[in-house]
Amino acid sequence: MKLVIVTAVKAFQKEVLQLFKEAKIESFSSSEIDGHKNAPSLLATSSWFPTVSGGNESALFFSFTDEARIDTLFTLIEAFNSTLETYNPIKAVVVPIEKFI
Template identity: 35%
Template sequence: MKLLVITCLKEYLSDVAEIFKQGNIEVFSTSDIIGHRNGASHNILEDWFVSGGEKAESIIIFTFTSEENVAIGLKLVKQYNETTKSDFPIRAFIMPVDQSV
């Protein structure tokens, strides 16, 4: 089992839901998030969150699923980011689940 975590602008939730559907990921959870920064960056496009007084409505999406489904989901996120030119791409990462109860 793996944990797939995605952060993105809230407006991309339906796109991520479609990615999950294509990746055979049927169940996922969401939570609103607010990013904070203690320093300035040289390139704002490389940052996960906005800087200064600007705010963006962001969301974190996560799911526990099989290694196969996570691989498909990550591939689809990469394709989405390559075809959808945005200053705020979808960010995704995978974490192993060593134990669960």
């Protein structure tokens, strides 16, 4: 068993849910988060208050699942990201679980 964590901009939430379904990952949790980048953007430098930076609406998904389903999910995410016209790819990491109850 491993922990897979996936982040994406809010606009891709439906796509991530579909990828989880295709990978047969049926039990997972999600949360709305704000994504931040430290690099100054044109929007931040042109605002009235350039020192105040807002985050991008994003979503975080995680699931405790087996390696085979994670491999399938990674393949699906790679395929999805290869079709993007923007630089907001879906990102995923895997964390091994030493113990669980």
